[in-house]
Amino acid sequence: EDQVTQSxxxxxxxxxxxxxxxxxxxxxxxxxxxxxxxxxxxxxxxLFTLYSAGEEKEKERLKATLTKKESFLxxxxxxxxxxxxxxxxVQSHTGGFKTIFxxxxxxxxxx
Amino acid sequence: xxxxxQTPKFQVLKTGQSMTLQCAQDMxxxxxxxxxxxxxxxxxxIxxxxSEGTTDKGEVPNGYNVSRLNxxxxxxxxxxxxxxxxxxxxCASSERAGAISPLHFGNGTRLTVT
Numbered sequence: 001e002d003q004v005t006q007s008x009x010x011x012x013x014x015x016x017x018x019x020x021x022x023x024x025x026x027x028x029x030x031x032x033x034x035x036x037x038x039x040x041x042x043x044x045x046x047l048f049t050l051y052s053a054g055e056e057k058e059k060e061r062l063k064a065t066l067t068k069k070e071s072f073l074x075x076x077x078x079x080x081x082x083x084x085x086x087x088x089x090v091q092s093h094t095g096g097f098k099t100i101f102x103x104x105x106x107x108x109x110x111x
Numbered sequence: 112x113x114x115x116x117q118t119p120k121f122q123v124l125k126t127g128q129s130m131t132l133q134c135a136q137d138m139x140x141x142x143x144x145x146x147x148x149x150x151x152x153x154x155x156x157i158x159x160x161x162s163e164g165t166t167d168k169g170e171v172p173n174g175y176n177v178s179r180l181n182x183x184x185x186x187x188x189x190x191x192x193x194x195x196x197x198x199x200x201x202c203a204s205s206e207r208a209g210a211i212s213p214l215h216f217g218n219g220t221r222l223t224v225t
Binding site for chain 1: 115146151152154155156159169170203211213214215216218219
């Protein structure tokens with residue numbers, strides 16, 4: 001059964017304090033791994049898709065990386081507006097059209 | 112460009128009442144989905160429609176029914192609401208079934224069943 005585990009559950013950072021969020025996954029053949037950002041009271045917003053181990057994607061202060069067992073979302077010099085819940089999700093070859101989500105990491109960045 | 116629109120935004124039901132959650136997308140996407148989000152459990156798939164005219168069960172379908180009304184609209188019905196169905200419900204769409212494409216979400220319906 002496909003499974004996605006995110007850690008930590010919550011992360012509190014000072015503005016400018018870089019850190020990483022972890023997403024561990026167990027799937028029968030990875031088709032794609034996704035990162036989403038979710039603000040309070042809103043739906044998730046797509047950030048990145050990663051397809052194979054070694055791949056990296058960047059957007060402003062965010063960089064996502066992928067290995068065969070996990071993905072990291074690196075946040076460089078975060079700002080208060082980066083505060084949100086970050087969700088990791090996977091699609092597998094045996095999962096059909098389904099996307100399986102992790103529970104998310106709540107990020108708080110204090111000025 | 113509205114993207115994915117869900118109505119209503121909030122709803123309170125009593126146990127045993129029924130209701131339909133509405134979802135419409137204007138991106139010409141083929142596939143649509145209903146998820147529920149509960150604290151600490153992440154998003155769980157209720158039902159999905161890979162293309163117009165087809166629907167399939169997801170991870171937690173019990174107590175729900177769906178209708179793909181046309182390419183744009185996908186509704187979720189609770190026939191007899193239970194307190195366990197208190198949750199935030201998200202509708203999503205993606206370009207086409209079989210492709211590795213991200214989901215585009217609405218802003219959710221917050222449902223409380225008392």
